[in-house]
Amino acid sequence: MSNPGTTDRSDVFVAHRSLLFTVAYEMLGSAADAEDVVQEAWLRWAALGAEAHAEVRDPRAYFVRIVTRQALNRMRTLSRRREEYVGEWLPEPLLTVPDVAEDVELAESVSIAMLTVLESLTPVERAVFVLREVFDAPYDEIAEAVGKSPAAVRQIGSRARSHVAARRPRMQVDRSEQEKVVERFIAAVTTGDVQGLMDVLAPDVVLVADGGGVAQAVRVPVYGAKKVVNLLKSFPQAAINPKIALLWLNGGLGIRIDDEAGGPSLISVVVEDGRIARIFAMRNPDKLGWLEAETQLAR
Structure with missing residues (x-):
């Protein structure tokens, strides 16, 4: 007893x-x-x-x-x-329940973008x-x-x-608008559509990737739409049998990519004024262990 x-x-x-x-x-x-x-x-x-x-x-x-x-x-x-x-x-990403996005302040506070700012x-x-x-x-x-x-x-x-x-991004809180932008981004990346990528990315977009020395990833941030497009446009040729899914990541819409060549990746983006202003790519497999079940967050 x-x-x-x-x-x-x-x-x-x-x-x-x-x-x-x-x-x-x-x-x-x-x-x-x-x-x-x-x-x-x-x-x-x-x-x-x-x-x-x-x-x-x-x-x-x-x-x-x-x-x-x-x-x-x-x-x-x-x-x-x-x-x-x-x-x-980069912070370790979490699979979260859709309800987290309804609490705008909580969703922003646990976003990859905000956690990255807090690191400073x-x-x-x-x-x-x-x-x-x-x-x-x-x-x-x-x-x-x-x-x-x-x-x-x-x-x-x-x-x-x-x-x-001074450093926090202006988060896009309109879920439907964010979803449209993310879907345009996925379509452009998977087809190698250079013009489509240029249209969906902000001119001063920044891409940050975390491979942890384990998975292939750029080791310094990539600044500007042209450089980011040059990095992403080869995806259709480099990927083997890629599987792409949308998921709720840290209170916002995220992208999971699994392909036989590059392994798994988690993508989190910041949408500002209808375009993607920040891209955070998690490639380190040691940080992808919290994606099998939704994590309950509260405040």
């Missing part, structure tokens, strides 16, 4: 699990590391006695604080690992930005989580907002 107290502890944690994973994922950009952080938080919670549990008046704030601290510790380790990474580093923040700036701007946490709770004073947290938050505002 199970211990009722143990069941209660588990139920309280499970009720917040999707939220905690989302917090950790937005701070780390890695689903695998976020899952590890959440598991560490559970172990800490489970190890506490009944009296300690009873003293926790706000489980949500308590769990977010623990996850934030664990994520900050892990971010310092990850920064050293990423310094040695081969080529461009310091660990504490990123934690403060995520907790305040995405999860609307009070400053005093954020201060306790990151080990700073509320006044310092306000300054850090202001600096982080300015930094993100």
Whole structure:
């Protein structure tokens, strides 16, 4: 027979699990590391006695604080690992439920484009930005989580907002418009239609690919429509039996390409003014492990 107290502890944690994973994922950009952080938080919670549990008046704030601290510790380790990474580093993509797209703020916050921008923040700036701007946490709770004073947290938050505002893409939130643009892009790529690609890409489009030194991918960003077209136009000749599917990726419409020559790829795009302004291509197979089942996100 199970211990009722143990069941209660588990139920309280499970009720917040999707939220905690989302917090950790937005701070780390890695689903695998976020899952590890959440598991560490559970172990800490489970190890506490009944009296300690009873003293926790706000489980949500308590769990977010623990996850934030664990994520900050892990971010310092990850920064050293990423310094040695081969080529461009992109966040680990997630297969998400369509409902995530309905929450515009959540969808933008977990998009590959936004997570890439967040990579340019310091660990504490990123934690403060995520907790305040995405999860609307009070400053005093954020201060306790990151080990700073509320006044310092306000300054850090202001600096982080300015930094993100200068770099964040103008996201296309009209789902039908985005779908039309993505379908035009797929049609042009699969047929090698150079003019079609030029028409669907913004003149200053940027393509970033992540192969991790494992899969073939350009190791530096490609700037400008002409250079991106030159890179993509050979796809029909290079691919062998390609299979292309649309899927919900990080709260937005994404593209999965499987071909016998190049292996799997995940494509995320940013649509601005009816054209594709950013292309993020995940080629590293080590980062494609979270695509077999939909991940529940919450805030």
